[in-house]
Amino acid sequence: MKAAISKSMRKKYVTEKFFYFLLLFITMIVVAFVLGIIIYLIVKGSGAINWEFLSQKPRGGMKAGGIFPAIIGTIYLIIGTITISLPIGIFSAIYLNEYAARNKFTRIIRLSIVNMAGVPSVVFGLFGLAFFVLLLKFGKSILAGSLTLAFLILPVIITATEEALKAVPSTYRQASMALGASKWQTIIKIILPQALPGIVTGAVLGIGRAAGETAPIMFTVAAFSQPNLPHSIFSQVMALPYHLYALATQVTNPPEDKQWGTALVLLMIVLFFAIIGTSIRTRARLRKKE
């Protein structure tokens, strides 16, 4: 009898260990994939990166030279996107958190934000082409591309801002109103400064997303080759993600090191924003807990 119990206990123990190990193994596959990509890109790409690669135009049908115009193009797109997206996103979140009534209409707004986040990026590309490029006649331009990316990242900014607004204690609002401040003054002078870290998080994460997207800029701004720097918001530009796509699939026999170098520069830009964004958020959340 006693032996039987200990046998079944032992079996349980073995099963338990087996599943622990299996799930650990699965998790390690995922982690190895992520770290593998990053480390492999660094190993293969860092050799290509030098001052010439970062500061020169591509030459000889992209077989020589650098990626300077693509870096500049991506920077312009980032600036354009965030300039459009940030104010709209902040006011949108202010509406939802400070003005909107708790009714069906507000639920529809929230539902459409969630759904907007789920719209495939290539559909945003179609939208940008049909609306900004053709209907509003902006042409393939920084303006059209920035607007398309701006609406793509809008849900990120709205969600992050709203989370930050929610975290501001309502006593702050009451105190400000009791001192005679209007609702608008309260929002601008009290609530927004308190919510700033959360808003910055949303902006930075949004930038990281926008910098890496390819499909939405393919038809709205990205040029295969445009070595000259843009002179207005109606110019086309090269951009890093599209340049990488072109190098990997469109150019015949491109040099290996240029491709890996481009991929690494793109990854570093995106990771830079992602890490800054997450660390600001983590710090803000920790402070809130204290």
Place this chain on the structure above:
Amino acid sequence: MASSKSKFAKFKSFLITRFVFVNGIISIIILGLILALLLYNSVRFFASYPIQNFFGGVRWIPTHDKFGFVPLLVGSILTTFAAILIAVPLGVGSAIYIGELAPRYLRETLKPIIEVLATIPSVVIGFIGIKVFAPLIKNIFNLGIGLTALTGAVMLAFMSLPTIVSISEDAINAVPNTFRYASMALGATKWETTYKVVVPTASSGIVAAVMLGLGRIVGETMAVLMLTGNSPRIVFSFLQPVRTITATIAAEMGETAQGGLHYSALFAIGLVLFLITFLINFVGDRFTGRVKNIR
């Protein structure tokens, strides 16, 4: 004097309220515009191309004005199916490990690493796929070319993992501790508690996670464009090149004349894609709602 000032203040607050409201409903406006433009161009397409030839057509040859949707749908279904088969065990397995079994320090290290995956641009994943993974598939299965439905599907599976892991893990964390204590008090081991109590309780959240991951997989463009071989033929093997809905739009929109039949055909498949992802996300969202309710 005082009354004119308060009138002005009232007017100002009226303007501000309007302004904030317009920003508040921007997401509805944009979503409406997207749908309207897709619909407008699709209607133009179906006005000159019979709808049954589109949904029943087995050939997609734009140069001969043949716009059969079936090959693209088959391509999307094949890659999506394979991707979700790979993603579910990996995603749910890691979520259970990270959310329930891992010691705290390990959990705090593993979570951010998986979140980093969400930030890697899909064009970079596609690039790595071309350079590293496609040759591997080619050698393992002894194929002429490594760009197949399976190649794309494996990369897609990994790209959907951050969504699946983080939402499943939220669901697991939402299971009240009292459930665990009750189970353990009845003599269940930690593992028995995990798979008989915690996972079933979190199941609707896990379903939501899988649905939202599915939405990501279906809508993903660059990685599939670069990895699945771009061949719009009907095949029933994971080891053949295919062409998905998203890849077709991305590959062909740049080359077509704006306003032509081909152009509007791409909007028609864009509309179908929009509706499919909308449906998937809607269902996923319903399940997420239930997660919040058990808290």
